[in-house]
Amino acid sequence: MQESMTRAHNSAEDIKKREYANRLYMSGWGVTILGIWGAVRAVMSIYIYRSDIEEFLSDGDGTMEYKTALFAIVTVFVILIYALSLAVHLFIGTRAMAVGRGKKRRPIYLVMAALIIAFSIVPQMATSDEKMYENKADETVFDTAFATDLLDLTLCFACAEMIYCAARIKLLQNKREKTVTKGTEQ
Amino acid sequence: MQKDFHYFATYCAAYLAGYTHEESCGIACSAQLVDECSPAFINMLEAPAAAVTTQMQAELMDANTDVTGLQSITRIWASFHFLPQDLYAKRKKCSKKYLDKYRLLCGPNGTLVKDTVETAKGRGLQAAGLAMHVLADTWAHRYFAGTPSLVINNTDHYFYEIFPDGTEKQIKFRHSPMQPDDVENGVYSNSIFQTGEKSVMNLGHGRAGHLPDYSFCRYKYLPAWGGYNEIVKDNPSDYYNAFCQMIYAMKYLGGGTDAFETGVYDREAVRGYEEEIREIITTRRINAEEAWRAFGEKLSGQPVPDHNTEGFQREYRGAAKEKKPDTFLGKFFTAATAQKSMVTNRIYKSGNMLAGYSVSPESSVWRRVMDKLAKAGEGHE
Numbered sequence: 001m002q003e004s005m006t007r008a009h010n011s012a013e014d015i016k017k018r019e020y021a022n023r024l025y026m027s028g029w030g031v032t033i034l035g036i037w038g039a040v041r042a043v044m045s046i047y048i049y050r051s052d053i054e055e056f057l058s059d060g061d062g063t064m065e066y067k068t069a070l071f072a073i074v075t076v077f078v079i080l081i082y083a084l085s086l087a088v089h090l091f092i093g094t095r096a097m098a099v100g101r102g103k104k105r106r107p108i109y110l111v112m113a114a115l116i117i118a119f120s121i122v123p124q125m126a127t128s129d130e131k132m133y134e135n136k137a138d139e140t141v142f143d144t145a146f147a148t149d150l151l152d153l154t155l156c157f158a159c160a161e162m163i164y165c166a167a168r169i170k171l172l173q174n175k176r177e178k179t180v181t182k183g184t185e186q
Numbered sequence: 187m188q189k190d191f192h193y194f195a196t197y198c199a200a201y202l203a204g205y206t207h208e209e210s211c212g213i214a215c216s217a218q219l220v221d222e223c224s225p226a227f228i229n230m231l232e233a234p235a236a237a238v239t240t241q242m243q244a245e246l247m248d249a250n251t252d253v254t255g256l257q258s259i260t261r262i263w264a265s266f267h268f269l270p271q272d273l274y275a276k277r278k279k280c281s282k283k284y285l286d287k288y289r290l291l292c293g294p295n296g297t298l299v300k301d302t303v304e305t306a307k308g309r310g311l312q313a314a315g316l317a318m319h320v321l322a323d324t325w326a327h328r329y330f331a332g333t334p335s336l337v338i339n340n341t342d343h344y345f346y347e348i349f350p351d352g353t354e355k356q357i358k359f360r361h362s363p364m365q366p367d368d369v370e371n372g373v374y375s376n377s378i379f380q381t382g383e384k385s386v387m388n389l390g391h392g393r394a395g396h397l398p399d400y401s402f403c404r405y406k407y408l409p410a411w412g413g414y415n416e417i418v419k420d421n422p423s424d425y426y427n428a429f430c431q432m433i434y435a436m437k438y439l440g441g442g443t444d445a446f447e448t449g450v451y452d453r454e455a456v457r458g459y460e461e462e463i464r465e466i467i468t469t470r471r472i473n474a475e476e477a478w479r480a481f482g483e484k485l486s487g488q489p490v491p492d493h494n495t496e497g498f499q500r501e502y503r504g505a506a507k508e509k510k511p512d513t514f515l516g517k518f519f520t521a522a523t524a525q526k527s528m529v530t531n532r533i534y535k536s537g538n539m540l541a542g543y544s545v546s547p548e549s550s551v552w553r554r555v556m557d558k559l560a561k562a563g564e565g566h567e
Contacts, residue, residue: 008406008416018344018414101343 017172024165025100028093030158031113034151035089042082046075088112096162099169110166113159120152187326188399191425193218193493194478196318198485199429202455203436207486209311213436216315216518217322218493220266223522231502233510236526237519239266239316243363246386251334256384257542260333264290264541265529266316266522268332268390269324271296273536286538287338288411290331294324294427295448298532303435303446305528306521312514313521314439318432320525325428326398327391329409329417333540334389336382340410341393347372348404348418350468357405359395367396369470401425401467401474422468427451429463 046053053071062070095109196217200210223239241249241262249255264270271293277285302320306313331338346354359376367374377392391398397405398419406418430451437455438446456463459481466477482490495515502515510516527544534544 008418010415014416015414018408018416022414 013172013176017169020165020168020172021100021102023100024162024169025097027158027162027165028096028098028100030093031089031096031116031155031162032093034155034158035086035093037151038089039082039086042078046078088116092116092159092162096166099166107166110163113162117156117159120156187322188396188473189218189221189493190474190478191322191326191401191428192221192319194475194482194490195429196315196322196432197490198478198482199318199432200314200436201482201485202459203433203452204440204442205436207488210482210486211491212311212514213315213318214490215493215495215498216312216521217319218315219495219518220316220319220522222495223518231499231515233502233515233519234523237522238262239522239526246389249386251384251386254542256334257540259386259389260290260541261526261530263332263390264533265332265526266320267323268292268327268330269296269298269302269320269529270331270533271298271324271328273298273532273538284337286540287331287333287335289536289538290333290533290540291328291338291411292324292330292332293328294321294424294431296324297448298529299324300446300448301528301532302525303438305524307439309521309524310517312518313524314436316518316521316525317439318435321432321435322428325424325431326421328424329419330391330394330398332390334384334386336380336385336388336410338409338411339388339390339393340379341376341407342410344416345394345407346405348406350404354406357397367472369400369402369472397421400472402470422464425467426463430456 056067056071092109092112095105096113099105193214197210197214200213201207205213220239223237224242225235225238225245226242227233228235228238239262241259246259249259251259268290269292270290272291273289275285275289275291277288280288299321302317306317343356345357345359347357348354355372357372357374359374361378362375365375374395374397376395377387379393380387382388387393394407397403398421401421403421404419406416408414409417430453433455434443434450434452435446437443437452462481466474466481469477479490498514501513502510505513505516511520530541531544531546533541
């Protein structure tokens with residue numbers, strides 16, 4: 001009874017694997033939170049820009065009913081887009097958190113994380129930054145644009161971290177399986 | 187640890203160390219008193235405030251967590267329940283602030299354990315009992331620190347109970363302190379996660395619930411300080427070592443041996459009783475009071491009384507002021523003050539301010555201060 005019945009598993013690979021699993025879990029949390037924030041921001045945008053919407057409805061050609069119907073269609077479409085975005089974020093985030101906690105999931109969420117990075121970076125590269133901020137400064141929305149870009153950057157970082165950690169975990173698992181197989185063969 | 191070990195097991199160890207039944211009861215009572223001597227207990231008796239050895243949950247909730255409040259909490263918990271193992275431990279790539287907390291990690295066989303036992307030498311049964319409480323807790327509470335700290339004492343989802351057949355089951359803690367743990371079904375409570383670094387919820391082993399206090403339990407987890415290293419806690423082994431070490435320590439305190447060295451366990455004294463002790467320690471139950479009591483009564487042939495300090499409280503209250511230190515509780519309070527002074531001073535001398543400033547108990551300054559306080563009729567921390 002004086003000796004411990006079990007020994008701790010603290011090889012370098014075990015420790016690294018736990019660290020990457022924890023980081024994967026945290027990045028999953030980050031993507032989930034940012035996805036929820038995106039949905040909240042969409043709802044807030046509709047509320048904040050309601051005066052612009054009312055102005056649109058009262059000005060220009062077309063009957064009130066036509067404009068209202070158009071507005072309703074656009075709103076529903078926008079809501080569907082944001083709902084889809086939220087669903088994608090939640091899917092990626094919850095999958096990453098599950099894998100971080102040791103469960104097995106298909107790596108499709110990593111592909112989607114890579115797509116998020118691509119869809120975040122490509123539009124930024126396609127548009128000149130200076131021009132973008134210049135326009136936004138004219139419209140006195142520079143602050144919100146800057147904050148939005150920061151959050152997008154954070155999201156990209158979280159997705160990149162997720163992909164990196166998942167890859168490292170897979171490598172460590174493969175290395176262990178090879179070691180076990182070699183040991184069995186010997 | 188709980189009353190089953192601090193009172194009844196300490197009684198058994200004292201008897202095996204050669205103390206009489208009455209002396210063993212006195213030692214056991216003092217050992218258990220360390221878990222009861224709270225500020226409310228001290229205030230009720232109008233005893234020296236410096237003799238506080240614990241804080242009840244309600245008192246902790248009301249405790250200040252400013253600098254001096256944290257120092258006060260650390261002085262109590264590090265001195266009596268989470269004795270630091272290595273005040274000069276090294277750790278790479280960390281701030282001084284972090285290192286100070288890391289150095290308060292509790293563990294057995296540190297130099298402070300030796301100092302604790304030697305401080306109790308020649309100070310009577312009360313000091314012996316107090317030292318045994320501290321010694322036993324270094325085994326049960328190892329890997330936790332007696333200061334509120336999230337980055338040291340926190341745990342996470344990676345918490346598994348290990349059963350005797352080698353299987354493991356993940357523990358999902360609940361946060362209902364009023365409901366007792368269901369050890370049969372492996373349902374345990376712990377303190378709620380608090381993001382505040384210095385929250386009292388992050389004091390000691392709160393984040394691991396009562397698991398360190400269950401002698402039957404084996405578990406593995408990732409402590410916050412561990413850098414993703416897994417810790418396997420084998421309570422049956424630790425409790426057995428604690429029991430044997432207590433016997434050895436009490437033989438020293440009783441004059442049976444010349445010196446106390448760490449890492450020594452008196453396994454000879456328990457020869458013939460190993461199976462019985464193993465049975466008590468490994469049986470799955472919330473507390474093993476009756477089992478230890480039965481074992482103690484078998485050893486001594488006399489009934490082991492329930493732990494009750496009413497008589498000692500009456501004695502203390504009824505004694506004249508100058509006679510109070512000579513009462514049972516008076517001697518306990520003196521031993522507690524000495525222990526706290528010693529530990530706080532060691533922590534301070536190591537360059538660690540988490541327990542605050544300390545004057546050496548051997549210094550003339552300290553003696554002058556204590557004389558003045560004694561004349562003023564007040565205790566002071």
